[in-house]
Amino acid sequence: MNYGWTQMGDFVQTGGLLGLNDYAAQYGWRDRLPAGLVGMHSFSDDGTQFGGDQLYSMAYSGQWVGVYFNKSKLEALGLDVPSTFDEFLAAVDAAGAAGELPIQAGVLEQWPAGHVWMTFQNAISDPTSVRDFIFGSGDSFVTDSNLEAANTIAELGSTGAFGENFAGVSVDDAVAQFAQGNGVFFIQGTWFSKTLSDAMGDNVGVFPMPRLDEGPAAATASPGYGYSITAQSGHHDLAAEYLDFITGPRSAEILLELGSLPVLPADGIEVDNPLLADILAGWTVLAENDTMLPFLDWAAPPLLADLGAASQELMAGRTSPEDFLARVDSDYQDFIAES
Amino acid sequence: MGYLYVVLPAAFYLAFVLWPLLTTVRWSFFDYDGLNDATWVGLRNYADLLGDTTFRNSVLHAVVLQAFYAVAPIAIGLLLAAAITHRHVRGVNVFRSVLFLPQVVAPVVIAMIWRWVYEPNFGPLNTMLSALGLDSFRRPWLGDFDFALPSIGVIGTWTMFGLCMVLFVSGVQRIPTSLYEAVRLDGAGAFRAFVHVTLPGLRREITVAGSICMITGLRNFDLVYNLTRGGPGDETSVPVLLIYRKAFLTREVGSASAAAVLVVLVLVTASTVILRLREPGHDHR
Numbered sequence: 001m002n003y004g005w006t007q008m009g010d011f012v013q014t015g016g017l018l019g020l021n022d023y024a025a026q027y028g029w030r031d032r033l034p035a036g037l038v039g040m041h042s043f044s045d046d047g048t049q050f051g052g053d054q055l056y057s058m059a060y061s062g063q064w065v066g067v068y069f070n071k072s073k074l075e076a077l078g079l080d081v082p083s084t085f086d087e088f089l090a091a092v093d094a095a096g097a098a099g100e101l102p103i104q105a106g107v108l109e110q111w112p113a114g115h116v117w118m119t120f121q122n123a124i125s126d127p128t129s130v131r132d133f134i135f136g137s138g139d140s141f142v143t144d145s146n147l148e149a150a151n152t153i154a155e156l157g158s159t160g161a162f163g164e165n166f167a168g169v170s171v172d173d174a175v176a177q178f179a180q181g182n183g184v185f186f187i188q189g190t191w192f193s194k195t196l197s198d199a200m201g202d203n204v205g206v207f208p209m210p211r212l213d214e215g216p217a218a219a220t221a222s223p224g225y226g227y228s229i230t231a232q233s234g235h236h237d238l239a240a241e242y243l244d245f246i247t248g249p250r251s252a253e254i255l256l257e258l259g260s261l262p263v264l265p266a267d268g269i270e271v272d273n274p275l276l277a278d279i280l281a282g283w284t285v286l287a288e289n290d291t292m293l294p295f296l297d298w299a300a301p302p303l304l305a306d307l308g309a310a311s312q313e314l315m316a317g318r319t320s321p322e323d324f325l326a327r328v329d330s331d332y333q334d335f336i337a338e339s
Numbered sequence: 340m341g342y343l344y345v346v347l348p349a350a351f352y353l354a355f356v357l358w359p360l361l362t363t364v365r366w367s368f369f370d371y372d373g374l375n376d377a378t379w380v381g382l383r384n385y386a387d388l389l390g391d392t393t394f395r396n397s398v399l400h401a402v403v404l405q406a407f408y409a410v411a412p413i414a415i416g417l418l419l420a421a422a423i424t425h426r427h428v429r430g431v432n433v434f435r436s437v438l439f440l441p442q443v444v445a446p447v448v449i450a451m452i453w454r455w456v457y458e459p460n461f462g463p464l465n466t467m468l469s470a471l472g473l474d475s476f477r478r479p480w481l482g483d484f485d486f487a488l489p490s491i492g493v494i495g496t497w498t499m500f501g502l503c504m505v506l507f508v509s510g511v512q513r514i515p516t517s518l519y520e521a522v523r524l525d526g527a528g529a530f531r532a533f534v535h536v537t538l539p540g541l542r543r544e545i546t547v548a549g550s551i552c553m554i555t556g557l558r559n560f561d562l563v564y565n566l567t568r569g570g571p572g573d574e575t576s577v578p579v580l581l582i583y584r585k586a587f588l589t590r591e592v593g594s595a596s597a598a599a600v601l602v603v604l605v606l607v608t609a610s611t612v613i614l615r616l617r618e619p620g621h622d623h624r
Contacts, residue, residue: 010590014374108454108482110568165459167482167571173458182460301589305569313572318484 001057001226003040004050004134004298005335008226012047012056018229019045020055023240029058032247032264033223034287037062039135040294041226048339050298051135057226060247061255062263064221064292065115066206066282068178068186068196073100077184081205085123085212088185089152092161095184103156104183105166106174107315110308111297112188117311118220118296119187120149123209127218127291134299138336141329142322148212150314150321157315167316179204189220190279194259197275206278208286218291221283223263300335303328360603367596373586377593384597394598397576400488401557404577407492408499408556413548415496416503417541421533424511435508438501450565453494457481481567487575491563495556503548510544511537546617550610557606578602 001008001017011017024030030038041059044052067088069081074091077098082088095102107113122130125145133139156162169177171188178186179199187209196204208217227246229239245251252262256271261279271277286292297303310327313319319327367384371377388394419438423431441449456463457480465477480490518536527535538545560579563569569576569584578598585595 010372010374108567108570110570165479165482167484168457168459168479168487169482170454170458173460177460304588305584308568309570309572312482312570316482316484316571318572 001228003057003222003226004294005301006298006304008056008228009043009047009050011228012043014047016231017056018231018233018236020058020229020240020243021053023243024055027240027244029055029244029247032058034263034290034292036131036221036287036290036292037223037263039131040222040298049136057228058243058247059223059226059263060251061224062221062261062283063190063224064208064219064279064283064286065119065187065189066208066219066279067119068188068192068204068206070178070181070184070200071203071205073181073184081207083210084214085210088210091184092156096159096161101163101183102161102185103163104174104178104186105162105315106169106171106177107166107308107312108168108170110305110312112171112174112308113311113315114295114297114307115189115220116187116315117149117153117307118293119209120153121146121296122218122220122291122293124149124152124212127293130218130293130296133332134294134296136299136336138333141332142325146325147321150324153311153314154317154321158317162315167312190261193261193275193279197259197273200275202274204275206275206282208282216289216291217282217285218289218293219282219286220295221286221292222294300332302331302335306331363596363599365596366593367600369593371593371596372590373592374590380593384594385601388594388597388601393573393576394578394581396573397578397581400575401577403488404492404495404559405553405556407489408495408559409549409552411492411496412499412503412552413545415500416507416548417538417545419500419504420507420511420541421529421537424508435505439505440501441498442502446559446561447565449494449498450562454481454566457490482571484571484574487567487571491559491566491575494562494566495559499552499555502551506544506548507541510541514540543617546613549613553609553613554606557602 001011008017020029033041038055039051041057042052042055043050045054067082073095074081077091077094077100079091079094080087082091092102105112105116107116125143129137129139129143133141163183166174174186175188175192175195176199177183179196190206193206208219210217227243229236229243233239247263249264252264255262256276259273259276261276261283271280297307307328310319310324314321314324366377368379368381369377370380370384423434428434459465459477459479459482464480468474468476478486481487483490514536518540519532522532522536557577558579559577560583563575563577563580564583567575569580579602582595582598582602585591585598
């Protein structure tokens with residue numbers, strides 16, 4: 001079950017999903033989710049308000065969008081892992097000057113471009129406003145901080161930080177090319193970590209994009225697909241027991257053994273794989289600071305296609321930052337007005 | 340008794356073709372999100388579509404693609420047919436099979452192959468351009484805002500020209516050679532023979548090829564979806580892609596149905612026109 005208005009909202013409205021608040025109280029599920037994620041699983045009972053009071057799904061894995069980096073290339077440039085937003089931009093400049101591809105990107109499928117946008121938006125705009133927007137606050141998308149984020153991306157695009165061909169490269173090819181040593185940074189989700197870790201071993205790490213205002217990092221983060229119980233099922237208790245099992249501590253242990261990120265906050269767990277360690281560390285930081293932000297295209301159905309397309313245009317300099325913001329805002333406001 | 344044999348296919352046709360078609364037409368008059376109740380809106384979906392810039396642009400793109408899917412393959416097919424008939428070409432059957440292959444390969448596979456061909460950093464096309472010293476011609480093809488649509492068009496041409504060629508080659512073989520002798524006697528060269536004997540003689544084959552190519556060009560969802568998702572931006576969006584998006588992503592099933600009905604109307608009209616052209620003014624046979 002995908003979140004927000006991509007799928008869950010519709011099913012709640014038709015009464016197809018069982019509300020899980022009672023089971024959550026019984027099994028203590030809310031303790032298993034970092035605070036910021038509870039809202040992603042929730043809707044109001046009538047299905048009109050994303051992030052409402054009723055829990056509708058549980059998930060066992062987590063994911064977040066961060067900045068992968070090639071360790072040996074950073075070293076060769078004489079740089080430390082960026083700990084501030086300005087350091088990141090400086091690293092991008094240095095990489096470009098040294099003839100490296102600063103940011104690997106492959107946005108042929110359009111949706112990866114949306115992730116690039118989200119990463120910069122989350123680093124510059126206020127996390128609470130971003131979250132409220134996605135949960136249906138109806139606020140305008142055209143804000144000064146969003147404009148700054150759009151300007152940053154436009155500038156990176158025009159100075160060649162993404163390279164020349166990114167619009168024609170598929171994200172899978174981008175992953176492969178980054179793994180082969182093309183690119184100092186790569187902005188994408190932790191779902192590619194296994195591929196990168198297998199290919200690059202110790203040479204790859206990941207960090208959440210540091211914030212411009214030097215506050216705690218905020219990143220697009222979510223559970224993996226959520227599991228809901230159909231209202232028509234005749235075995236609600238059994239289904240709940242199963243949900244409890246797959247989202248419980250033993251399941252989290254197994255996930256870690258397999259190299260995946262469990263949604264349970266990880267306290268002091270040791271892992272050998274350095275990339276997985278980075279992923280866990282980033283997840284913990286986001287959980288502790290409650291800065292896990294949903295995917296922007298959950299905010300309104302048209303954004304599922306439009307956000308990627310518009311972000312592609314922004315990165316390629318085919319649309320101005322102002323027009324980009326206006327397009328997303330108009331899709332969002334139309335949807336809010338209808339519902 | 341004969342009707343019994345028809346019952347099964349008829350039932351299949353009714354269930355999987357007629358029923359969905361009629362349901363689509365019905366849904367096109369409603370505001371329907373696919374899950375909840377539908378509201379009657381009459382012709383509003385159609386009016387909105389015809390006034391929607393995104394939809395109109397997608398129609399424009401589809402028209403441009405027709406040049407690649409229909410006009411070019413027919414032209415190439417005619418040229419090839421003229422070249423290899425009435426001449427002994429060694430291994431002509433091998434050529435015919437190979438050139439026809441794109442027709443039997445699944446569209447998704449075609450998409451994967453061409454995605455690799457067009458890959459900007461390591462793909463064969465850009466690599467070959469560099470090897471020929473034409474570095475300035477390198478492009479991020481499927482991600483290039485100007486060349487993405489023609490890039491997809493080229494795939495369409497590649498897919499269809501084999502079919503056209505096969506149709507025309509077999510069609511030319513049915514034209515009596517006495518006609519060619521007659522025009523030669525009248526002093527016509529190869530070109531005039533082509534225009535005055537071959538082309539009219541191939542009228543039927545050209546209309547068949549035209550219909551198939553046109554329909555394929557309007558039904559290229561799998562290619563566009565797998566290669567560009569309609570991008571970069573909206574440069575390769577086509578009506579069938581919008582139908583998919585509206586039906587499954589933005590929950591505008593009524594609008595998607597209206598768009599589908601419009602596409603079907605265009606296809607039926609165009610096919611009728613093409614079939615009219617088929618009626619020969621003077622039949623040599």
